[in-house]
Amino acid sequence: MTEEQKQMIVRLRNVGLGYRKIAIVLELSRDKVRNYCKAIGLDGYAKKRLQAKEGKQMEEDCADSVCRYCGKSIEKQITGRRRIYYSEECRRAWSKNHLSLYKHECMFFGKKFESSSKTQKFCSHDCYIRDRFWRREDTEEIVKMLLTGKKVPTVPKWIKDILNGETK
Incomplete structure (x- = not known):
């Protein structure tokens, strides 16, 4: 696991994503992500971790989410549906790699x-x-x-x- 991946795991975990979603974004196994989080003290349920934080800090962390495919930060929209992909290209690439039959x-x-x-x-x-x-x-x-x-x-x-x- 690279340093960049480790930093991304910490960032995504603090935003409130679970092990599986982080593993999908970074193309790692869920167990690798879970073991790394346990080693640095970020284990447990992601939602409970967010609820335990102070309200102000939680708002700052959740202000932007990350792309399901590339992991880039997505700015929070004022109206409309919450975006889960950075761009249309990310959505197409993720759909192509994760076919549902x-x-x-x-x-x-x-x-x-x-x-x-x-x-x-x-x-x-x-x-x-x-x-x-x-x-x-x-x-x-x-x-x-x-x-x-x-x-x-x-x-x-x-x-x-x-x-x-x-x-x-």
């Missing part, structure tokens, strides 16, 4: 997939188009395959639901 089930085939969207319903655009516009063609195609005794490669989820008696 959500688990979904395709509404057309019932296949499980992951995406960065919270509300995605289909695994691909093709599944959306087939679900939206090709229901009659799919049904006719599957009935023909069943009547001729051919194996159906993929059955849409909505047809499986109808066959299982699960209609909405």
